[in-house]
Amino acid sequence: MKLKYFSSLALGALSFFVGACNDAEYSEIENGVYIAEASPMDNYVQQVELQMVDEANVNRTFTVRMQRPASQDVQVKLEFDTTMIDAYNAKNATAYQMLPAKYIDMPQMEAVIAAGQVSAPSLTMSIKPFTTPNQEQFAIPVRISSVVGAQATGNGNKLLLLLSSPLKQKSVVLTARNSHTFNFKGDIAAPTWSFEFWLKVNNKTGQSTEPWFGTATGDPYRPKRAQIFGDNSAPIHLSGTESVLLRYWADGVKKTGPTLQCQLDGPYMDSSEFWYPDTWYHIVYTYDGKTLTLYKDGEVDVTKEVSKNFIFKTLSFCSSFGWQMEIELTQIRLWNKALTKNAIKDGMSRQLPGNSDGLVGYWPCDEGEGTVLKDHTSNGNDIDFGDKKPSWSGKVYNFAHPNDK
Secondary structure, eight states, X not given: OOOOOOOEEEEEEOSOOSTTOOHHHHHHOSSOEEEGGGXXXXXXXXXXXXXXXXXXXXXXXXXXXXXXXXXXXXXXXXXXXXXXXXXXXXXHTOOEEXXXXXXXXXXXOEEEEOTTOSBOOOEEEEEOOOOOTXXXXXXXXXXXXEXXXXXXXXXXXXXXXXXXXXXXXXXXXXXXXGOEEEEEEEEEEOSSEEEEEEEEEEOOSSOOOOSOOOOSSOOTTHHHHHHHSOTTEXXXXXXXXXXXXXXXXXXXXXXXXXXXXXXXXXOEEEOOSOOXXXXXXXXXXXXXXXXXEEEETTEXXXXXXXXXXXXXXXXXXXXXXXXXXXXXXXXXXXXXXXXOHHHHHXXXXXXXXXXXXXXXXXXXXXXOSSSEEOOOSTTOOOEEOTTSOOEEOXXXXXXXSTTOO
C-alpha cells in the first residue's frame, strides 16, 4: 500500500512492564524478546505514539527481536490488548477506544525467530482511513502475549498507537466590516485557561511578500508588512475583568518582522517575529496561574510570569483592522485549564468532542455559510454576526498539513 501521510511522535514511556514480569525479573533477564519498533533503545517499556491516518492506508511493521541468538526456534505471539487503552485513559484523562476491526488488516499475529537468529520477519499491519462523525478517539494497542522456546520467556513490551483522522474543513473569512463583539451568556471564570485557534492572515495588497523581513536599522519593507499585519490590529481577543488582547504589529522588539502581542491589563508579551502572510498557524495561549505561555504549532514560543484573576465576558473579532486586512479562523477553543504541550499536539489537527474536559467554548467555524459560529459546548454561546455577515473559504483545508498548495 502507498503511504501518503505518516506522522510518528514518541510521547514518552509509561512506567509499567508487560505481563507478569517485574523490575527485578528484567534485571535478571539477559536475552529479552521485544518489539523493535516499540523499544528503539532496547528498553522493556511501553512506547506511546501518535499515528495520523490521512487519505490512504497506513502500513506499520512490527519486528520481534532478541538480544542474542537462541539455540532453538522462538515462537512469539502478538495481540491487541485493550487494557493498555484503559490504563492510558486513566492516566491522561482521555477517552480513546479500540479502532473497529474493519479498519485493521493484520493477517499474521505470530512470528518465529529462527535458531541462531536475533530477529523474525517483520509483521505488517495496514490501517485503513476512518471517520469520526462523533469526534471519537481511536487507538490500537499491540503487545507480546506469549513467548515459547526461549530460555527466558514472558518478557516483551507494548506499543500503543493513538490514531487521529485529520481535520478537514472550510474556514470563516473576516475583514474590517466583520468587526464584532459577542457577549457570553454568563461570565466564564478561569483562574487557569487556554485560548486556542488556527489563524491565517491573507495578503490582499497585490504586492509580493518577498523580501519580507527587515533589519533593525533601515527597513524598507515595514510599510508593506503594516498593510497586511496592521499595527494594533486585533484579530481575536477576550475581555472581562482582565483582557487578553491579541494584536499584530508590523515589527516587534527586534524590528525585523510581524509580532503577535498579548496585551493584558498592564503587562504584555510579544511573540517571536515569525509571521508570514497566507500561512496557517496554530496558536495557543495558556495560563496556569503563574505563567503565560504562547505555543506556535505545538511548540513553546515565549513565556512570561503573570499574576492575574481572569473572568471572561466577551469575545471580539477584527478590532482596529485596516481596509486591506483579511484573516481566516477555525477551531476556536476556550478552556478553563492550562493545556499541556502533549494535549495541544494531540488535539490541534482534529475535531474535538464538545464535552471534552475543561472545554468551555468551542467554535469550529466549519459552517461554510450563514452568519452564526455555533458553540459546540453546552454553554450555547453561539456567535451571530448578524448584518456583519462573514465570508467563507472556497477551499476545504486539511489541518494535518494546511499549508499544502
